[in-house]
Amino acid sequence: MTTRLISLAAHKLLLDVTQDSLQYQRIRSQATTSTTAGAASAALAAPDGAAPTPSRSVLTMEDLAASLKEYGINICRPEYISDVAEDPTVEN
Numbered sequence: 001m002t003t004r005l006i007s008l009a010a011h012k013l014l015l016d017v018t019q020d021s022l023q024y025q026r027i028r029s030q031a032t033t034s035t036t037a038g039a040a041s042a043a044l045a046a047p048d049g050a051a052p053t054p055s056r057s058v059l060t061m062e063d064l065a066a067s068l069k070e071y072g073i074n075i076c077r078p079e080y081i082s083d084v085a086e087d088p089t090v091e092n
Contacts, residue, residue: 020066021059025058057064
């Protein structure tokens with residue numbers, strides 16, 4: 001019983017994170033297409049007048065990181081990582 005409950009909770013979390021990531025991807029793709037909409041709309045028009053086919057969605061790590069940040073999970077690397085174990089300015 002508890003295994004089933006844990007698996008359902010994990011499934012729901014994964015589903016929610018995936019859906020949120022997809023929403024971030026849609027927002028990001030709409031922002032990039034709106035800046036190039038004028039030139040791209042003429043290029044996307046099919047010669048026979050048919051509607052252009054939608055492109056495939058690509059989820060990036062930025063989309064996933066933004067989605068997980070809502071749940072309190074930080075997957076971004078720190079801005080500065082040091083391999084030095086000790087501070088070299090301190091003398092022993």
